Amino acid sequence: MKAVKDLFPHYDQAGIELVQKAYDFADEALKGMVRDDTHPFIEHPLGVALIASDEIGLPAECAASVFLHEALRMNPSVTVPEGAFPEEVMTLVDGLGKLATIKPKDTRLEAENYKKLIVQYSRDPRATVLKIADRLEVMRHLEFIPKSSREGKILETLMLYIPLAHQLGLYNIKSEMEDIYFRYAEPEQYRAISNRLKATEKDREKLTSDFIRPLEADLKAAGIDYKLKIRTKTAWSIYKKMNRQGVTFDGVYDVFAIRFIINCDGADLATERSLCWDVYSYVTKEYEPDTSRLRDWITQPKANGYESLHITVRNKDGAYVEVQIRTKRMDDAAENGAAAHWSYKGIKHEETMDKWLTSVRYTLEHKVDMKPEDLPAPPSREIFVFTPTGELRILPAGATMLDFAFNIHSGLGSRCTGGRVNGKAVSIKEKLSTGDVVEIMSSKNQKPTRDWLNWVITSKARNKIKQLLGEEEYKSASEGRELLERRLKNWKLTLPDELLGDIRKKLHYATVKSFYSAIGSGAVSVDTVKNFILEHSAMHAEAVEAAKSAAATSIAESRELWKAAGSSDDILVLNAKDLKGLYYKMAKCCHPVFGDDVFGFVTRTNGITIHRISCPNASRLIENYPYRIQKVRWADSPSSGSFQATLRITCSQDNSVINRIMDIVNNFKTSVRSFNISEDNRKGVSDITMKISVPSNNELDKVMSQLRLLKQVIKVSR
Secondary structure (H helix, E strand, C coil): CCCHHHHCCCCCHHHHHHHHHHHHHHHHHCCCCECCCCCECCHHHHHHHHHHHHHHCCCHHHHHHHHHHHHHHHCCCCCCCCCCCCHHHHHHHHHHHHHHCCCCCCHHHHHHHHHHHHHHCCCCCHHHHHHHHHHHHHHHCHHHCCHHHHHHHHHHHHHHHHHHHHHCCCHHHHHHHHHHHHHHHCHHHHHHHHHHHHHCHHHHHHHHHHHHHHHHHHHHHCCCCEEEEEEECCHHHHHHHHHHHCCCHHHCHHHEEEEEEECCCCCCHHHHHHHHHHHHHHHHHHCEEEEEEEEECCCCCCCCCCCCEEEEEECCCCCEEEEEEEEHHHHHHHHHCCCCHHHHCCCCCCHHHHHHHHHHHHHHHHCCCCCHHHCCCCCCCEEEEECCCCCEEEEECCCEHHHHHHHHCHHHHHCEEEEEECCEEECCCCECCCCCEEEEEECCCCCCCHHHHHCCCCHHHHHHHHHHHHHHHHHHHHHHHHHHHHHHHHHCCCCCHHHHHHHHHHCCCCCHHHHHHHHHHCCCCHHHHHHHHHHHCCCCHHHHHHHHHHHHCCHHHHHHHHHHHCCCCCEEEECHHHCCCCCEEECCCCCCCCCCCEEEEECCCCCEEEEECCCCCHHHHHHHCHHHEEEEEECCCCCCCCEEEEEEEEEECCCCHHHHHHHHHHCCCCEEEEEEEEEECCCCEEEEEEEEEECCHHHHHHHHHHHHHCCCEEEEEC
């Protein structure tokens, strides 16, 4: 073998010494190891280093890193002495080591994901380029690889490495890998097309010289400065086009293409376009154009900014040639900008990865001194992690063990108790990183908590956790409501809607469901609710007793008590439209309606409160405070005012009953203000509390009468 200095002659002395040192280290570590062709294994890293140096133009640090990487990969027992090689080299070695761990489980299904993983896996983007060089060297020796492994290699090459090479502008490498793939995947088709290309190679050379000769004088006379680029399609590209268009080899007109690149630096857009059309005129004047194949992306550029004139012409011998005409600016934009070839060919990409790949590509093509810090970091909005079986999962950066568990399966996520990352036990809050191998631990007794929402970032996990919490809260709320109603019934207490709202706000629960759920879970004691009712109700201990006796007192007895208590003949006349006056208001405990038998109670600070004579509090007020009772009566006829009335309806559980109740209410001069429903599944009934506005008790009686006629309704009361 030649000496390192002879193999890498374009490196300076320091570069040669660095590569020689790395080669010697690898040669010692790989001693005795052979490849599938029985040659020393050191030939593989040497071949990769030569591709990186000679065919891509990477610096000595990259060549050195290849030797160190293969030494460490094939012989894990060796270590690189600290400080023996520059930090830049060791960063590349680390990146190559990570890339070597990628073992695609299903390349065909997840090619795009694995491509993004390859790009992101190293801090130094040159590691990605070296990985492509490594794959090219493997493909060049594919015949020595066992057939069982060969099929996996060629599929990975087609799905992952060829598109990456194309996107990085490594066209020669891309084309060579395509042809090697084609040779092994479709050997018969490959031989047919490659033999046709070889047979027509001299014809194409002659065609090129014959094509440009009659145009040279005219272009020179017109003062058009240009250069030609000649391109022959690869066997694989021709095969794809034959299949796509359903034609034979002879039907692929752009097997051979000539590109005119016009040099007109500083010219405005109009001048550029005019020059392109001038060249087009000279070409089509000399050769017969196929106008059906004219593609004018000069006048109307593509959506991605691509500008060029494409035309297929035929010479006097009947041979077809594709001609592309563009300016240097257009060519630069097509090759390096938004309209890069890999973009306009429709290869899938993402904006963040595009920018990174374009930066690397520009550095490769222009042979600038490539430093990692001078390039943007690869896309980092995603992380790539693996299941223990090698399945690739993509999550947003910052995702945790919980996010991963829900990504695998919602049921597994809801039971997740923690897991192992690279064999180390971690909590459900552990953040994951690209390359982690993640194993989930779960328990059937585990349940989501509200804290989990602080530990996940994926929408799938958040939505599922919220759903599970809602289901749990609904179940707990049902249990809490049933418990509270049972206890209140034993204590002979009630919790009106107004009081329910007050206690809920006091205890800082945003919804009724969350309040009942807190009772069901034990966070709020039913004794707390009991004490609140006793403290804040209009009735104190004696009022409770009065209410009990009032329930047993008939309406007639209450009316007699009211008549006996009246010490004045003064009568307050009520008019519905004056309900919001300063002198009186309707009692919330019984909600009087125009036409009800009522009396007035003079309060200390709020004027006169109007109660129904059948109010539960009527007996107590009339007996204890006769001097504060005011005789009242309604005006002779109702006015335009309205009154609030609360109806309590008990009915069977029937989906249609709600609509029928609403239809009845809407048939009268009433309107619904609120509507609450609770279901008792054990009894099979629904309890409905409905507040409505009515003009008079006459209208209210009509509504109640009609509601009682419904066969699903068991009971209606105010």
